[in-house]
Amino acid sequence: MNKPKVAFICVHNSCRSQIAEALGKHLAGEIFESYSAGTETKPQINQDAVRLMKQFYGIDIELKQRSKLLEEIPPVDIVVTMGCNVQCPFLSCKHREDWGLDDPTGKNDVEFERTIKEIHSKIEDLRERIMTNQVNF
Numbered sequence: 001m002n003k004p005k006v007a008f009i010c011v012h013n014s015c016r017s018q019i020a021e022a023l024g025k026h027l028a029g030e031i032f033e034s035y036s037a038g039t040e041t042k043p044q045i046n047q048d049a050v051r052l053m054k055q056f057y058g059i060d061i062e063l064k065q066r067s068k069l070l071e072e073i074p075p076v077d078i079v080v081t082m083g084c085n086v087q088c089p090f091l092s093c094k095h096r097e098d099w100g101l102d103d104p105t106g107k108n109d110v111e112f113e114r115t116i117k118e119i120h121s122k123i124e125d126l127r128e129r130i131m132t133n134q135v136n137f
Helices: 018-026 048-057 107-133
Strands: 006-007 032-039 078-081 093-099
Touching: 006 018, 018 032, 018 048, 018 107, 048 078, 048 107
Parallel strands: 006 032, 006 078, 078 093
Antiparallel strands: none
């Protein structure tokens, strides 16, 4: 069986969705493929996210990731919206869920760390649900 493709989606694809893509690859790469995208892009990934992902995981998300538009990723099986607090972008899929995460952009490191830990936990949960066929795709 092919690994399901998971897209982490938010409007700007510069912070939460980028963290989720990196942690998806790091924590669940053997179970699912991770992508991220948005309806708009930023010239660079949020630098606080870059710095803290290096600090906590040794992952330099700027090495292999960039802010992308929805049409730049392949067709996916699962879409996870980050909780955009606006109309989240739509992407066709077989399973969709919203993680309702507040954007830590412009906030302190404590808020970023909380968001990163929450994404880490949700990635592990998604990994487990895919492994035990609790997510239909």
